Amino acid sequence: MYKKLSSIFIVAIGVFSLGANAVFIDSAVVQTVPQSHMIFDFNSEVMITVNTSGVAYGHELLWKANTTGNNYEESAVTYAHDIAYIGSCSTHGDGHDKIFAVDTTNGEIIWSNYTGPGYVGPVIDDDVVYIGSCSHGLDPDNEYMYAFDRFTGEQLWKTFIYGGIAESVQYDESKIYFCSGFYETKMYALNKVDGSINWIYPTGFSVCPNKPMLKDNAVYGAFWDDYSVGRLYKINASNGHELWNVSLSAGPWDNSITADGQGRIFLAIYYDNTMNAYNESDGRLLWSYHLHAGSLSFNAYHNGQVFIADILGYVYALTASTGHLIWETKVGGTCDISSPTLSGGLLFIGTRDGPEGAFYALNESTGAILWRYPIGASVTAPPSIVDGMMLCGSDGWNMFAFDVGVGGGDWLFHRYDQWNTAYSPVGLTRWEYVQATCSPQKDIISCVVENVYDHEVNNITLILPFPAYWYTETGELLKENSDTFTLESLASAEILTLLITEEPLFQVTITKPEKGLYFANVKVLSFFFPLIFGAIDVEATVRDVNKSGVDQVEFYIDSELQGVDTTAPYSWHWSKRSFGFHMIKVVAYQNDVSVNDEIRVCKIF
Numbered sequence: 340m341y342k343k344l345s346s347i348f349i350v351a352i353g354v355f356s357l358g359a360n361a362v363f364i365d366s367a368v369v370q371t372v373p374q375s376h377m378i379f380d381f382n383s384e385v386m387i388t389v390n391t392s393g394v395a396y397g398h399e400l401l402w403k404a405n406t407t408g409n410n411y412e413e414s415a416v417t418y419a420h421d422i423a424y425i426g427s428c429s430t431h432g433d434g435h436d437k438i439f440a441v442d443t444t445n446g447e448i449i450w451s452n453y454t455g456p457g458y459v460g461p462v463i464d465d466d467v468v469y470i471g472s473c474s475h476g477l478d479p480d481n482e483y484m485y486a487f488d489r490f491t492g493e494q495l496w497k498t499f500i501y502g503g504i505a506e507s508v509q510y511d512e513s514k515i516y517f518c519s520g521f522y523e524t525k526m527y528a529l530n531k532v533d534g535s536i537n538w539i540y541p542t543g544f545s546v547c548p549n550k551p552m553l554k555d556n557a558v559y560g561a562f563w564d565d566y567s568v569g570r571l572y573k574i575n576a577s578n579g580h581e582l583w584n585v586s587l588s589a590g591p592w593d594n595s596i597t598a599d600g601q602g603r604i605f606l607a608i609y610y611d612n613t614m615n616a617y618n619e620s621d622g623r624l625l626w627s628y629h630l631h632a633g634s635l636s637f638n639a640y641h642n643g644q645v646f647i648a649d650i651l652g653y654v655y656a657l658t659a660s661t662g663h664l665i666w667e668t669k670v671g672g673t674c675d676i677s678s679p680t681l682s683g684g685l686l687f688i689g690t691r692d693g694p695e696g697a698f699y700a701l702n703e704s705t706g707a708i709l710w711r712y713p714i715g716a717s718v719t720a721p722p723s724i725v726d727g728m729m730l731c732g733s734d735g736w737n738m739f740a741f742d743v744g745v746g747g748g749d750w751l752f753h754r755y756d757q758w759n760t761a762y763s764p765v766g767l768t769r770w771e772y773v774q775a776t777c778s779p780q781k782d783i784i785s786c787v788v789e790n791v792y793d794h795e796v797n798n799i800t801l802i803l804p805f806p807a808y809w810y811t812e813t814g815e816l817l818k819e820n821s822d823t824f825t826l827e828s829l830a831s832a833e834i835l836t837l838l839i840t841e842e843p844l845f846q847v848t849i850t851k852p853e854k855g856l857y858f859a860n861v862k863v864l865s866f867f868f869p870l871i872f873g874a875i876d877v878e879a880t881v882r883d884v885n886k887s888g889v890d891q892v893e894f895y896i897d898s899e900l901q902g903v904d905t906t907a908p909y910s911w912h913w914s915k916r917s918f919g920f921h922m923i924k925v926v927a928y929q930n931d932v933s934v935n936d937e938i939r940v941c942k943i944f
Contacts (some may be wrong), residue, residue, distance in 0.1 A: 416723045416730040416738060417461045417468070418443065419489065423723075423730050424461040424468050425738050426454060438470050438485075440492060441738060443730070450492030455481045460507040462515075463489060464531070471504025473520045479503070484517070484527075486534060496534035500527065506595075509553035516576065518551055518560045526551070526560050526574055538579030542572065550595040550637060552604065554619075557582060559604060563590030566610045571596075571622055585622035588613065595637035595678070597645070599659045605645050607634035614638070614647050614655070616662060626662035630655065637678035639686075641703070646679040648688055654679065656706060666706035670699045677718040677731075685709065689718020689731060698731065698739075782884055784839040788829065810844050812836035814885060814932050819843065844884045847892065847927035849936045851878040869940040874914040879925045879936070881909065887929055895924040917942045 416425045423441045436456045440449040455472035462469045468489040472482050482503035486495040505520030514528045514537050526540040544562035551560040556576045563569035569587035574580065589610035598604045602619045612633050616625040636648040644665060648654045652672045656665040672690030680687045686701040696717040700710035723730045730740050809817040809824040817837075818824050829835060838844060852869040855862040860875050881889050894902045894911040902911035909925075924937040 417463050418723055418730060419463045422449060422489070423738065423740075424463065424470075424489070426457055426459055426461055426470050436472065438468070438487065438492075439738075440468075440489065443740060446738075446740060452487055452492045452494060454485055455483060457504070459504055462508050462510065464510050464515075466490065467495065467531070469508050469510070469515055471500065471508065471517060473503025473505045479522070484508070484515070484529060484534065486531075498529055498534040498536070505593075506550035509551055509558065511553065511556075511576065514576070516551060516553055516558045518562070521546060524562050526558060526572070526579070528558075528576065528579060540572075540574050540579045540581065542570070544570065546590070546592075552596040552598065554598055554604075559596045561587065561591045561594070561596060561606055563587070563592070563610075566590045569608070569610075571606065571617065573622065583622050585617070585624075588615075588627070592633070593635040597638050597640045599640050599643075599645070601659070603659060605638050605640065605659070607636065607638055607647055609633035609635060612649070614645070614657060614662070616645075616659070628655075628657055628662045628664065636688075639679040639681055641681045646681070646686060646703075648677075648679060652690060654686065654688060654701060654706065656703075668701060668706035668708060670701070670708060672697065680723065691717040782840060782842065783844065786837045786839060787834060788826075788837060789832075789834045805841070808840045808843050810838040810840070812838065813930065814838070814845055814887065816844070816932070816934070840884065842884075843882060843934070845887075845927070845929055845932060845934055846882040847879055847925055847934050847936050848882070849877070849879050849923065849925050849938050851876060852923075852938070852940055869938065871940055871942045873944050874912065875942075876910050876912050877923055877925070878908060878910045879927070881907065881927045883929065890928040890930070892928075893926045895922075895926070897921050898924070913942075916944055918944070 416423050418424070421443050423443050424438060425441065426438050427436060436454055437451045438454050438461055439451045441447065442449055454470055456474045456478065457470070457472035459471045459473065466489055468487050469485065470487070471484045474482055479501065482500055483497040484500055484504055485497045487493065488495060500519055502519035502522040502524060504517050506517070508515045508517040510516065510531065513531060515531055516526070516528050519525050519527065522545060524542050524544050524546060526542065528537040528539075529535065530537050542560075542562045545564050546562065551558055553559075553576060558574045558576050559572065560574070561569060561571050567589050569590040570584050571587055572584045573582040575582055587606075587608055589608050591606060592609035594607045594609065596604055596606050598619065603616045603625060604619050605614070605616050607614045607630075610633060612630045614628045614630060614634065616627075617623065618625055630647070630649045631653050632649040632651040634647050634649045638645055638647045640646075640659060643659050644656050645659045646654065646656050650673050651669070653667050653669050655667045657663065658665060670688065670690060677689035677691060681703060684703050686703050687698065688701070689698050690696050697711050697713040698718060699708060701708055718731060730738065806820045806822050808819050809821070811817060824837075826835070852862075852871060852875060854866060854868055855870075856864050856866045857869070857871045857873075857875055859873050877894055879892055879894075881892065883889060889905075889907070889909075891903050891905045892909040893900055894904070896913070901913070904910060909927075920939060920941050922937055922939050924935060926933055926935040
């Protein structure tokens with residue numbers, strides 16, 4: 340019995356999912372971790388499973404903040420101390436291109452200030468936020484680098500930059516670094532205090548919509564002309580002197596340069612559909628991987644892997660040292676401008692598909708799609724993960740904040756239709772979080788269920804792959820020989836202990852008489868029903884798994900009490916003469932719990 344129940348225990352703490360308000364304890368996919376988390380919502384199409392380590396959180400839309408109300412695109416979000424900062428680019432004329440500071444606790448705008456047109460994500464350095472503007476040639480006399488007080492929005496300084504700034508800046512203790520975006524592109528270093536120019540490095544190229552990288556007192560930048568011609572530069576951050584430059588296979592567009600700390604830097608080349616690694620010391624090409632299409636995505640590095648997305652909606656994980664493919668996943672839609680963001684074992688990315696745009700979460704190790712949230716607009720920047728929130732802008736005039744949890748790898752996966760394809764419920768507005776800890780105790784599974792969310796959970800149906808007996812902690816039978824049990828409600832912070840057994844926890848069984856012919860209290864042969872001639876001892880046994888003791892056992896004939904016994908073996912002598920059919924009933928009591936058994940007999944004399 341113990342061996343069998345031990346395996347039942349593993350099932351009971353395995354993968355939970357939900358469909359039609361039911362939690363399935365799936366025997367096909369099991370884990371031996373003695374703790375599980377169950378998330379419930381009320382969409383009948385949804386099946387849900389969660390990681391069983393630590394605490395799981397839901398990808399819940401916390402809020403969305405409307406900025407100008409008529410902007411075209413919004414930049415990457417940066418964050419510090421409960422304030423998120425985002426830039427906005429409008430097609431509705433002067434005065435609508437701004438930087439916004441948003442309270443992340445409620446989505447309310449704290450302040451905004453004019454910046455001119457631009458797509459650049461703000462960068463925070465202590466109490467200052469930096470952001471640049473770029474008109475893509477539409478307004479070349481109105482392109483500046485700005486510095487604002489991050490608490491008040493007061494403009495501290497601005498510096499004119501011909502060609503504009505197409506990507507976010509890098510900074511060190513004294514300077515900020517960036518590349519001008521168009522026309523005669525250059526690398527710049529500005530003094531942080533007043534925005535004055537410290538040095539300029541002219542490249543001779545016409546386009547640089549790429550994010551530079553600052554590493555070990557060197558600035559790396561990529562530039563191009565005419566699609567087929569490009570170069571990668573390494574510049575001394577102290578004085579602006581060139582350290583090296585190398586020719587690229589084609590023009591990079593709207594990408595970032597990242598490093599792995601092992602002497603390699605990474606850059607995607609849009610116009611030849613490749614992801615590349617270069618030697619940090621001399622710019623030598625180390626490897627190149629051919630993508631399905633060009634990439635307009637920033638790349639990301641983590642744990643020996645580099646991640647990138649292309650404009651056909653493919654997301655890739657490559658080995659950083661060799662460029663070998665680990666996995667690729669097509670999320671659907673177009674992954675341009677938005678970029679992979681890694682957190683807690685997940686990869687977050689958005690798609691740029693107008694009304695079909697959505698956020699996705701992928702398993703970082705396998706590429707499996709775990710979550711999808713359509714926003715009805717294009718995702719136009721990499722999401723940011725901070726304090727358990729995912730923050731991101733869109734071209735739908737809103738900044739979004741999702742609850743994505745704060746634990747290492749402890750995430751909720753919203754799943755549709757089948758175990759291997761998982762998407763978030765469309766329009767999910769509320770969810771309930773219940774934690775269940777189960778442990779085997781000889782022949783009993785003890786499950787402590789706690790609602791740790793701040794709302795009540797209703798109509799939770801637990802479904803087992805085997806019939807079971809369901810009891811309260813005190814041994815009261817809730818349901819017998821059933822593979823389902825429904826909790827009508829579980830209040831916020833309420834804790835409920837359930838005992839689950841394959842056999843009854845407390846059971847009384849009439850052992851005599853049974854089917855057969857009895858003479859003088861002795862069974863002489865088998866028969867279709869109990870046929871008794873003369874007096875007989877009615878006997879019963881009590882199964883007491885908890886060893887809590889039996890208060891008493893009562894014996895009834897046709898619902899009338901005939902005798903009581905308080906010690907085992909339990910019996911009562913039926914000597915009264917009678918003729919015809921009767922119902923023998925035996926009731927056993929334990930604390931406030933009672934169980935019974937009955938049998939129909941025929942007695943003569």
